Amino acid sequence: MAEYMLETKNLGISFGGLKAVQELNLKIKKKELYGLVGPNGAGKTTVFNIITGVYKPTTGTFLLDGEELKGKKEEVINHKGIARTFQNIRLFNNMSVIRNVMVGLHNQPEFRCDPFTSMFRLPKHFSSEKEMREKAKEILRIFNLEEERNNLACNLPYGKQRKLEIARALATNPKLLLLDEPAAGMNPSETQELMDTIRFVRDEFDMTILLIEHDMKLVSGICEEVTVLNFGQELAQGKTSDVLNNPEVIKAYLGD
Amino acid sequence: MAKSKIKSNFKIKNHLNYILIGVVLVITFIMNSIGELGRLDRSTLVRISFSIILAVSLNLVVGFLGELSLGHAGFMCVGAYLGGYFVNVFSGFIDSPLLVYVISIMIGGLISAFFGLVIGIPALRLKGDYLAIATLAFGEIVRNIFKNIKFFGASQGLETKIYPEKEFFIITLITVIVVLILCQNLIRSKHGRAVTAIRDNEIAAKSMGINVTFYKLFIFIIAAFFAGVAGVIYAQCIGQVKQESFSYNYSIEILVMVVLGGMGSINGSIIAATIITYLNILLQNELSGPLASVKLVVYAIILIFAILFNNAPAFNNLKNKLSLKGNRKKSKEKDDEAEWNRIDTKIKMDEMLSYDLPNDDDVNSYSNSKEDN
Numbered sequence: 001m002a003e004y005m006l007e008t009k010n011l012g013i014s015f016g017g018l019k020a021v022q023e024l025n026l027k028i029k030k031k032e033l034y035g036l037v038g039p040n041g042a043g044k045t046t047v048f049n050i051i052t053g054v055y056k057p058t059t060g061t062f063l064l065d066g067e068e069l070k071g072k073k074e075e076v077i078n079h080k081g082i083a084r085t086f087q088n089i090r091l092f093n094n095m096s097v098i099r100n101v102m103v104g105l106h107n108q109p110e111f112r113c114d115p116f117t118s119m120f121r122l123p124k125h126f127s128s129e130k131e132m133r134e135k136a137k138e139i140l141r142i143f144n145l146e147e148e149r150n151n152l153a154c155n156l157p158y159g160k161q162r163k164l165e166i167a168r169a170l171a172t173n174p175k176l177l178l179l180d181e182p183a184a185g186m187n188p189s190e191t192q193e194l195m196d197t198i199r200f201v202r203d204e205f206d207m208t209i210l211l212i213e214h215d216m217k218l219v220s221g222i223c224e225e226v227t228v229l230n231f232g233q234e235l236a237q238g239k240t241s242d243v244l245n246n247p248e249v250i251k252a253y254l255g256d
Numbered sequence: 257m258a259k260s261k262i263k264s265n266f267k268i269k270n271h272l273n274y275i276l277i278g279v280v281l282v283i284t285f286i287m288n289s290i291g292e293l294g295r296l297d298r299s300t301l302v303r304i305s306f307s308i309i310l311a312v313s314l315n316l317v318v319g320f321l322g323e324l325s326l327g328h329a330g331f332m333c334v335g336a337y338l339g340g341y342f343v344n345v346f347s348g349f350i351d352s353p354l355l356v357y358v359i360s361i362m363i364g365g366l367i368s369a370f371f372g373l374v375i376g377i378p379a380l381r382l383k384g385d386y387l388a389i390a391t392l393a394f395g396e397i398v399r400n401i402f403k404n405i406k407f408f409g410a411s412q413g414l415e416t417k418i419y420p421e422k423e424f425f426i427i428t429l430i431t432v433i434v435v436l437i438l439c440q441n442l443i444r445s446k447h448g449r450a451v452t453a454i455r456d457n458e459i460a461a462k463s464m465g466i467n468v469t470f471y472k473l474f475i476f477i478i479a480a481f482f483a484g485v486a487g488v489i490y491a492q493c494i495g496q497v498k499q500e501s502f503s504y505n506y507s508i509e510i511l512v513m514v515v516l517g518g519m520g521s522i523n524g525s526i527i528a529a530t531i532i533t534y535l536n537i538l539l540q541n542e543l544s545g546p547l548a549s550v551k552l553v554v555y556a557i558i559l560i561f562a563i564l565f566n567n568a569p570a571f572n573n574l575k576n577k578l579s580l581k582g583n584r585k586k587s588k589e590k591d592d593e594a595e596w597n598r599i600d601t602k603i604k605m606d607e608m609l610s611y612d613l614p615n616d617d618d619v620n621s622y623s624n625s626k627e628d629n
């Protein structure tokens with residue numbers, strides 16, 4: 001068992017001449033709620049894209065629970081245990097809420113059912129479909145979305161769409177959950193509810209969570225540790241309260 | 257109490273397809289057995305049958321998966337030549353026509369599916385229109401290869417042994433039904449859901465661990481298999497397989513059936529395939545010689561309008577008026593650089609999927625009763 005759930009070593013990427021992320025060394029302990037903050041364009045989302053296999057890093061590598069995942073395909077990285085949400089919500093808009101979650105459950109071993117079993121409607125198809133539904137409902141209940149399960153995802157209000165994205169990511173049974181600005185566009189009461197949900201998920205599922213957030217209140221409210229990025233570089237790292245009082249960090253934010 | 261529960265679970269709408277198919281089948285069988293159907297009628301119905309298989313299987317790729325394939329006739333060609341060949345071979349030592357026919361259909365389909373695998377692996381990995389170009393080339397290459405193989409009769413075409421036409425007719429009808437049910441089952445399953453997810457938002461689907469390459473390839477191969485099956489039926493129907501029949505123009509004809517019937521709509525494909533095939537047979541004599549190209553002009557016009565209708569913003573108002581579902585689509589103000597929804601068909605997949613699973617409570621009792629059996 002590795003000491004850290006996620007460890008990045010000298011992680012960096014450049015797009016043409018632009019060094020979007022440089023020499024990033026994250027060390028996220030198990031069951032930790034970790035924040036990644038920084039002004040717009042600092043490279044936070046790019047870090048997520050590297051860790052989930054959307055981009056290949058140009059330097060360095062990263063390890064999940066001690067296993068090196070650099071160079072693996074997106075779906076393989078998900079199977080290994082990293083799930084994410086997106087800054088611009090990416091739900092399956094033409095599917096109902098519950099089916100969005102069921103797509104997340106697709107690869108869980110207990111619901112395995114090969115295409116021919118489905119085509120010939122063998123008994124396994126019906127039983128796995130039914131169990132998947134039950135499981136999906138269970139997950140939706142955590143996020144208070146059970147009532148809306150038969151609505152189309154695109155017809156949900158914004159705050160609920162964000163929650164559904166987290167629910168869907170959780171359905172893939174990850175070890176590490178990446179949340180990209182989960183509170184963006186939410187009102188204060190929705191944000192408060194979201195904070196409670198995130199804490200609940202961490203405690204209930206022993207989840208390690210890395211979240212990107214703009215809202216400093218949210219970060220200082222729930223993150224135990226943070227890393228601050230500025231122009232792709234690590235500006236500060238450590239306990240949330242210490243880091244957020246760091247004059248350099250304050251300057252980076254005010255100067256933005 | 258129990259009675260009302262059964263009533264609420266059984267919705268005619270959900271089973272309309274099967275009921276209609278059953279009615280059509282029974283009527284056809286009765287007419288066939290009392291001698292109301294002539295040889296020509298049966299031939300017409302067989303041609304409609306393989307057209308339906310072609311249209312529905314192409315719809316899996318174009319409408320359901322959202323990839324453009326222009327070589328469906330090529331896969332049919334493979335099935336027709338090899339199926340025809342194996343009918344000739346097996347009839348030498350197998351007595352039962354039924355057995356010969358079923359084995360040939362399977363072999364024709366499998367070999368065609370193998371070609372689907374070979375074309376699909378490189379072409380589906382690439383983004384954009386590579387698949388369209390690769391399949392287009394495949395279709396033309398395949399028929400030219402058969403044209404030059406002496407073994408398959410070269411430019412003369414391949415003569416195939418024809419079985420008693422009445423039995424062949426019945427077997428064909430059953431084959432169509434089986435193909436339709438298999439396609440429907442595939443769409444309404446977790447795998448159908450995965451494919452819908454890929455089309456809805458490929459990036460999100462990948463992040464959910466959906467193996468996009470596998471599903472694209474799988475649907476493509478299944479479609480190739482069914483096209484091969486249609487080819488075997490065609491060979492039996494015509495009795496002589498000639499490569500000219502499988503030209504690019506025929507692929508376009510199948511595509512027109514799919515587009516007219518509605519992308520992603522199996523029922524639409526069935527209806528469009530029936531109408532177009534029937535019109536073709538009716539106009540066979542009128543539209544011979546140079547006039548035959550009129551058909552192609554009409555097809556081109558249909559495709560252009562369908563593409564415009566689906567993609568041009570000018571039609572959005574009209575579309576919203578035409579369909580009540582227009583308002584289901586919330587306008588997306590997200591400036592998402594990679595907006596994936598290329599085809600605006602926005603297939604009513606969720607509706608289609610939901611026939612099977614109207615709401616959870618129905619589903620539970622449904623699968624419960626299944627398990628009890």
Ligand SMILES: Nc1ncnc2c1ncn2[C@@H]1O[C@H](COP(=O)(O)OP(=O)(O)O)[C@@H](O)[C@H]1O
Binds near residue numbers: 015044
């Ligand atoms: N695919 C890409 N190609 C080129 N530049 C990119 C790409 N993705 C991100 N960038 C650049 O990297 C920088 C960091 O972006 P991003 O990670 O989205 O910032 P944020 O911290 O706001 O999430 C930006 O300057 C952006 O323009």
Ligand SMILES: [Mg+2]
Binds near residue numbers: 044045046087
């Ligand atoms: Mg960002």
